[in-house]
Amino acid sequence: MSQMKHIDNTPSTPGKFKIEKSPYNRLRLQFSLAKIIFWSLVFVGLIFVFFYRSPSSSSHVSSDLFRRSLRTSSYGGPAWEKKIKASAKPRSSNGMCVLVTGAAGFVGTHVSAALKRRGNGVLGLDNFNDYYDPSLKRARQELLERSGVYIVEADINDATLLKKLFEIVAFTHVMHLAAQAGVRYAMENPSSYVHSNIAGLVSMLEVCKSVNPQPSIVWASSSSVYGLNTKVPFSERDRTDQPASLYAATKKAGEEIAHTYNHIYGLSITGLRFFTVYGPWGRPDMAYFFFTRDILKGKSVPIFEAANHGTVARDFTYIDDIVKGCLGALDTAKKSTGSGGKKKGPAQLRVFNLGNTSPVPVSDLVSILEKLLKVKAKRLIMKLPRNGDVQFTHANISLAQKEFGYMPTTDLQTGLKKFVRWYLSYYGNGKKRAQ
Numbered sequence: 001m002s003q004m005k006h007i008d009n010t011p012s013t014p015g016k017f018k019i020e021k022s023p024y025n026r027l028r029l030q031f032s033l034a035k036i037i038f039w040s041l042v043f044v045g046l047i048f049v050f051f052y053r054s055p056s057s058s059s060h061v062s063s064d065l066f067r068r069s070l071r072t073s074s075y076g077g078p079a080w081e082k083k084i085k086a087s088a089k090p091r092s093s094n095g096m097c098v099l100v101t102g103a104a105g106f107v108g109t110h111v112s113a114a115l116k117r118r119g120n121g122v123l124g125l126d127n128f129n130d131y132y133d134p135s136l137k138r139a140r141q142e143l144l145e146r147s148g149v150y151i152v153e154a155d156i157n158d159a160t161l162l163k164k165l166f167e168i169v170a171f172t173h174v175m176h177l178a179a180q181a182g183v184r185y186a187m188e189n190p191s192s193y194v195h196s197n198i199a200g201l202v203s204m205l206e207v208c209k210s211v212n213p214q215p216s217i218v219w220a221s222s223s224s225v226y227g228l229n230t231k232v233p234f235s236e237r238d239r240t241d242q243p244a245s246l247y248a249a250t251k252k253a254g255e256e257i258a259h260t261y262n263h264i265y266g267l268s269i270t271g272l273r274f275f276t277v278y279g280p281w282g283r284p285d286m287a288y289f290f291f292t293r294d295i296l297k298g299k300s301v302p303i304f305e306a307a308n309h310g311t312v313a314r315d316f317t318y319i320d321d322i323v324k325g326c327l328g329a330l331d332t333a334k335k336s337t338g339s340g341g342k343k344k345g346p347a348q349l350r351v352f353n354l355g356n357t358s359p360v361p362v363s364d365l366v367s368i369l370e371k372l373l374k375v376k377a378k379r380l381i382m383k384l385p386r387n388g389d390v391q392f393t394h395a396n397i398s399l400a401q402k403e404f405g406y407m408p409t410t411d412l413q414t415g416l417k418k419f420v421r422w423y424l425s426y427y428g429n430g431k432k433r434a435q
């Protein structure tokens, strides 16, 4: 302190010392100080306004996120609640009552329809984001509505809405399929993965843990959690600590988050590691889908190849087999043990591979499509890009087989035949083009 005083009192120039001595000059100094502060504030304010309103960089990402997934439409009212109750009512009084998140998605639509067919109560939830053509999601919604499944249009991050749904219906199960999918897109829009696969998952689990009774949860993890694992076929016991994409990392994080909610709150949780699911009403961002579109258009299809002409292969799994796996997991899910946010005892925590157990090289996938479409593909062999892809996947399914008799029955040829038939009937031969 005494040192400070010494510095303050020492004039750098004799003139400066004099200025501070005169009362008139002190007034002038105070006035110019006030001016400096005023203009500094104006300057800081301008900078703030510039960055806050700038359409580029981070604010672009957040506004994009908002546009894509936080679009929660207005809800409420007796008519809305009536629709929800009707959709979620099981045929028999002791039947399952399932909230399916991501119901307008590829797997979500098929699972919702299958549950409804066998008499379960089903309510869908989807934010209809535009990661891929939303009109396809709307068409799936129409399909479900015709079979009596209503989809609430909202984001899983909307906890108020989720709680409201649980107030209206005591769901016995949640089939949580809402997620940001796609391996390569994670480099383009990383925050959307954190938003849906991490924040969204936590939002959903928070509501599930606090309601009474707590539902049992089955949710979609991914084969991508095996990452750079080279031990084949992939077993649930293998290491999953080397994700090759942010997508995979968020799914792996989801598995750890599931462990936490099971451990603390007694939620019964089952994670399903899907292996490259394909079929009718599929996702246009996936290779088999856009290869079909581009072969028909006469556009070249990029076929990835690993180092030294190494084959890139996937354990492509047909949607009907996946649906059977989802239903098997729901049927064998034990009840959660907690209530109202408190654990009462240990609860079930499981993870299963749902694959086909026979990997097929991507070049063979293209050959099958060529035959089915009767069009020769313009093949463009490309080096496997370093943006999240792994060289191969191969599922060991013995655990799911033992637990609920999971046994895939559709080979790629048969499954793609069904897909192509659907594709041509949905899009027509060039009339309605897939985007």
Ligand SMILES: O=C(O)[C@H]1O[C@H](OP(=O)(O)OP(=O)(O)OC[C@H]2O[C@@H](n3ccc(=O)[nH]c3=O)[C@H](O)[C@@H]2O)[C@H](O)[C@@H](O)[C@@H]1O
Pocket (backbone or CB within 6 Å): 181, 182, 183, 221, 222, 223, 224, 225, 274, 275, 276, 277, 285, 286, 287, 288, 302, 303, 304, 305, 312, 313, 314, 362, 389, 391
């Ligand atoms: O099983 C999974 O866990 C994942 O399966 C797919 O991911 P991926 O297997 O990469 O599926 P596609 O993007 O359809 O790619 C299929 C194969 O085609 C290859 N490919 C992809 C794109 C392309 O232009 N060229 C090409 O050869 C990929 O390397 C891959 O081997 C899904 O997109 C993920 O959401 C899902 O979680």
